Amino acid sequence: MSEIEPKCPDAQLLSMYERMLLIRRTEERLKADAAAGNLPGGVHLYIGQEAVAVGICSALAESDMITSTHRGHGHFLAKGGDLNQMIAEIWGKRTGICKGMGGSMHVADFSKGILGANGIVGAGFAIATGAAYSAKLSNDHRVAVVFFGDGASNQGVFMETLNISSLWKLPVIFVCEHNGFSEFSPASTVTSGEIADRARAFKIPTTVIDGNDVVAVAEAATAAVRLARSGGGPSFIEAKTYRIQGHFEAESLFLAGSKYREEEEIESWRKRDPIEKLAATLVERGLTDHVGIEGIEARVRDRVTQAVQFAEQSEDADTELAFDLMFEGQKA
Amino acid sequence: MPRQRYLQAITDGLAEEMSRDPKVIIFGEDVEASVMGDTRGLVDKFGRDRIRNTPISEASLTGMAVGAAAAGHRVVLQMLFSNFIYTGFDAIANQMAKLRLMSGGQARMPITVLASYGGGGSIGAQHSDSGYPALMNLGGLNVILPATPADAKGLLKTAIRGNNPSFFLEAIGRGGEMGEVPPGDVTVPFGKASIAREGRDVTIVAIGSMVKFALQAAKELEGRGISAEVVDPRTLVPLDEDSLCSSVQKTGRAVVVDEARDRCSAASHIAAILVDKAFTSLKGPVKRLTVPNVCLPYAPAAERRMIPSAAQIVEACAALVKKT
Numbered sequence: 179m180s181e182i183e184p185k186c187p188d189a190q191l192l193s194m195y196e197r198m199l200l201i202r203r204t205e206e207r208l209k210a211d212a213a214a215g216n217l218p219g220g221v222h223l224y225i226g227q228e229a230v231a232v233g234i235c236s237a238l239a240e241s242d243m244i245t246s247t248h249r250g251h252g253h254f255l256a257k258g259g260d261l262n263q264m265i266a267e268i269w270g271k272r273t274g275i276c277k278g279m280g281g282s283m284h285v286a287d288f289s290k291g292i293l294g295a296n297g298i299v300g301a302g303f304a305i306a307t308g309a310a311y312s313a314k315l316s317n318d319h320r321v322a323v324v325f326f327g328d329g330a331s332n333q334g335v336f337m338e339t340l341n342i343s344s345l346w347k348l349p350v351i352f353v354c355e356h357n358g359f360s361e362f363s364p365a366s367t368v369t370s371g372e373i374a375d376r377a378r379a380f381k382i383p384t385t386v387i388d389g390n391d392v393v394a395v396a397e398a399a400t401a402a403v404r405l406a407r408s409g410g411g412p413s414f415i416e417a418k419t420y421r422i423q424g425h426f427e428a429e430s431l432f433l434a435g436s437k438y439r440e441e442e443e444i445e446s447w448r449k450r451d452p453i454e455k456l457a458a459t460l461v462e463r464g465l466t467d468h469v470g471i472e473g474i475e476a477r478v479r480d481r482v483t484q485a486v487q488f489a490e491q492s493e494d495a496d497t498e499l500a501f502d503l504m505f506e507g508q509k510a
Numbered sequence: 511m512p513r514q515r516y517l518q519a520i521t522d523g524l525a526e527e528m529s530r531d532p533k534v535i536i537f538g539e540d541v542e543a544s545v546m547g548d549t550r551g552l553v554d555k556f557g558r559d560r561i562r563n564t565p566i567s568e569a570s571l572t573g574m575a576v577g578a579a580a581a582g583h584r585v586v587l588q589m590l591f592s593n594f595i596y597t598g599f600d601a602i603a604n605q606m607a608k609l610r611l612m613s614g615g616q617a618r619m620p621i622t623v624l625a626s627y628g629g630g631g632s633i634g635a636q637h638s639d640s641g642y643p644a645l646m647n648l649g650g651l652n653v654i655l656p657a658t659p660a661d662a663k664g665l666l667k668t669a670i671r672g673n674n675p676s677f678f679l680e681a682i683g684r685g686g687e688m689g690e691v692p693p694g695d696v697t698v699p700f701g702k703a704s705i706a707r708e709g710r711d712v713t714i715v716a717i718g719s720m721v722k723f724a725l726q727a728a729k730e731l732e733g734r735g736i737s738a739e740v741v742d743p744r745t746l747v748p749l750d751e752d753s754l755c756s757s758v759q760k761t762g763r764a765v766v767v768d769e770a771r772d773r774c775s776a777a778s779h780i781a782a783i784l785v786d787k788a789f790t791s792l793k794g795p796v797k798r799l800t801v802p803n804v805c806l807p808y809a810p811a812a813e814r815r816m817i818p819s820a821a822q823i824v825e826a827c828a829a830l831v832k833k834t
Contacts, residue, residue, distance in 0.1 A: 243581060276614035288616040293580050298604045304573020305605065311574060312581035315535065315559055322577070338567035342574070345565070503611040504650045506618065506673040508700075508748060 190236050192465055192474075194392055195456050198228040199478045201252045202453055204261065205423075207482050208251070208268065208282075212427035218270045221282045224252035226390075226422035229452035230355050231256035233395025234323060234415075237403045243291040243309045243322040245302030249421075250295025253325050254285045257292050265485040271492035278495025279503060291320075300333030302326055303352075307339040310350035310412075321349040321406040329360030331373045340412075344380040349406035351399070352377060352414040355389060357421035362429075362438045377414030389417025390452040393459070420447035512693060517685030519659035520548045520624075523666040524586065526695065528556050531584060534670060536561040538571065538588030538624075546626060547685055549588060568598035575621045576605045584620040584670060592627035592641040592679060599644075606675045607650035621675040622666070626682040627655075628719050628769045629813055635805035638682070638813075640718075640770040645677050646746050646779065652676035652700055653746040655718030659689035661744055664698030671697070681719035701748035705757070709739035712763040712827045715754060716740055717776055720767040720799075720818060727823035734824075736831050746776050754780065755788045762793040763834060765826045767818050772800040794834035797826050 205223040212221050224231070227249075235244070235256035246253035254264055259275065267274030268282045275287055286294030293309060296302055306324035313320040330336065331354060343350045360368050377384045383405065387394045395417055402413035422444060424430070460466045466474075504510035514522070528534045536549055542563045544550035553561045564571055568589065575587045589595055595602065602623075609617035629638035645653050652674055656662035662680070669676035706721055707728050716724035721742045728738040741757050743749055758764045764784050768777035781796040799818040806813050 245577075274614070276612060276616070279614050280612040284612045286613045286616060288580065288613065293577070294609065294613060294617070296605075298600060301573065301601065301605060304570040304601055305577035305580065307570065308574030308577025308579075308585075309581040310577075312578040312583045316582065320581075322581075335567075335570045335573065338565070338570040339574075341565055342567065342570060500611060503615050505652075506610065506615075508674065510649060 190396065191393070191456070191460060191463070194232050194236055194396070195453070195460060196474050196478065197232045197256055198392065198453050198456065199474060200261065200481065201228045201231065201255050203478050203482045204255065204265070204485070205251060207486060209423070209427055211486070217268060219281050220426045220428060221268065222249040222426045223423040224249050226447060226452070227355055227357055227419045228252055229392035229395055229456070230353065230389045230417045230419055231325070233392040234325070234353055234399045236396045237399035238321070238323065240290055241318075241320050243293055243306070243313070243320060245293050245306040245309075245322070245324050246295040247302065247325055247327060247330070248283045248295065248297050248299070249327070250283065250285055254287070254292055254295065258290045259285065259287045259292055261481055261485045262488040263287075266489040266492050269489040269492070270495050271489055272495045273488070273492040274495070277499060279500065300326060300330040300335055303330070303333070303335045303339040306350050307343050307348060310343065310348040311346065313349055314346070319407045321351060321403055323351045323353055325353050325355060327360070328354060328356040328358070328365045328369055328373060331376065332360070332369060337376065340377055340380040340382060343412040344382050347409065347411035350412045351402045351406060352382075352412065354414070354416040356416055356418050359421050359425065359439075361425045362433070364439065374414060374416045382412050382414050384414040384416070386416045386418065389419030390450050390455060392452060392456050422447060511690040513688050514659050514691040515685060516659045516662055516687050516689070517547045519663040519691050520666060520680070521550060521552070523663040524549060525552060525555060527667055527670040528552070528560060533582065534560070534584045534586065535578070536586040536588065537564050539564055539566055539590060541588045546588070546590060546680075548624060548680065568594050569600060572598035573601035573605060575623070576601055576609065576619065579619050579621050580617055586622045586624065586670060589623055589625040591637045592625040593636050593639045595623070595625055595641055595645070602651070603648055607648040610650060618673050619675045620670075620673045622669040623675070623677045624680065625677070626680045628682045629806040629817055631683050632808055632810050632813060634808050638806045640801070642677065642679055642746060643770050643775050646776060647774070650675065651747060654678045654700070654744070655746065656744065657681070657706075657716075657718055657721035657742050659687070660691045661698055661704065663691055664696050665700070665744065667695070667697045668700055679718065684719065687722070698744070700745045701750050702744065703750035703753035704742045704744055705753070706740040706742045707738070709737040709761065711737045711761055711831055712739070712765060713757040713761045714738050714740045714823060714827065715764060715766040715780055716742055717746070717768045719769050723818065723820040724767055724823055726820035727827065730820065730824045731827055734828060736827060738827055743780070749780070751783055751787065754784060758784050758788040759791040762791055763830050764792070764796045765799060765823065765830060766796065767799045767823055769801060769817060771803050772798060773803050775800050794830055797830055799823060799826055
């Protein structure tokens, strides 16, 4: 099936496991803090999709660039974003990565190639394509990854950027995280055909993989990155996964009893948990044991606790800063 | 001082900035052949990497400008008609104008968007809007409307060298107009109005394409014994409020001329500022001459009827002076 040549990154498995667990425990803490009313705005959680962000980013260098989505905490952490600065941002603190001006849906760290989570569904397509054009002109071998969901695949810019990136042989990698939902609409009700076929129409190398298998994701990413760096142009990866949480936390308050999916469906995907799957692989391959797994768990929990403490102890965002940030060197 | 056409001044400005900084790139629809004329010949000089035709995909082009700027290039995006800005508006309004603040100042957006605006050519309402009021309202964009060849070249250089997104709007059909252009590397700062003509009795604030008509009107008014001062803001964002207010404090009267539709126009914004900040100097109401709240019709006479003319400016100024 795969049109992309695979490569297995065995040595990275332990660090990928820790990164995935860090995302999971962070999101669980945000879930609890959202429920407790501790967060200023809404959060869109990545629980269940960790293998996609971590698998893809395992193949990237720090200078490579990504564009992310409204569900962007996982991409931020997978690409090397700082946990303390991300949590402080979500708490609206001046120590946040965006000084409290962006919030959960907009975490970005340009120094690490994280061009930002984004509140506009599908916005990343053109930003990543433009970044890839810049990289190609600079001949610096950087690649750009656009993370997007099945919902975003119905935006017109998807077609436009598939066309331009294929035409200009740009080093951009389209990563579709098919998590089954466009906000509150199941994919089957809003998306026709196979999303991968849309990329194939532009003669872009395409692969469809199990998005809950981090090894499969990393292999696909490695092949796509190699192709992009060698001047071979764009690739498309569709990672089949599932959104365990709702579109955003607190959605049940807004939906007031309306249902758009069944509990059994969520349960069936919980049984395919990407983190448990990787833990089993690690033990099976003798890379760690249960004591090792517990050690990682303790370390990760400690980091999350410390990050929340950092945010709690930080000063609130500087309200006057907004006037300085609209323009460089020019007051708003 | 050497004289040059408006379009040639823009082309020269682009070429000089591309020579000065290898990170300057131009892309957009048909920029190689250049139907607008402003990028003509540049592909032969700088090659297709740096000046490139794109597919007709405005919604992506604006986003690509954001991405290429974020990745280190200095982007000039040619969008042809200001109406096509609407087609690419999402990335303009939601990304270009906002990412600097939203990223806490990390995002640098050296983007210059070129587009032609305005009517008079019978090309219909979808090719003749003066869409800048919408851009002004977004907050994070500079809005530039050069009225002379010298200002076109000097403001373009400032836009390209700056690290903020700037919309450089060219008055359509006026590329052949001549003017003096200082030789060499001369920039014009943003936020500095130009006194196009000094006067005592009434201030005409004229925007972009309307400056020419305002100057014609001022000449006519002189024959009637009325001394009109013509002030050209040159950039609407940032806006030189001080110079506008100073002129009105001197003359006591103001007529604001703008090719945008009246409702929420640049003229209505400027009129509000003058009333707010120069109220005690005003001898009468601040008058606005704008396009009525209609789309520009195709038929030449019907279209002409909607766009402010020199004759209308004369009448508005004369009536204001007479009444007050």
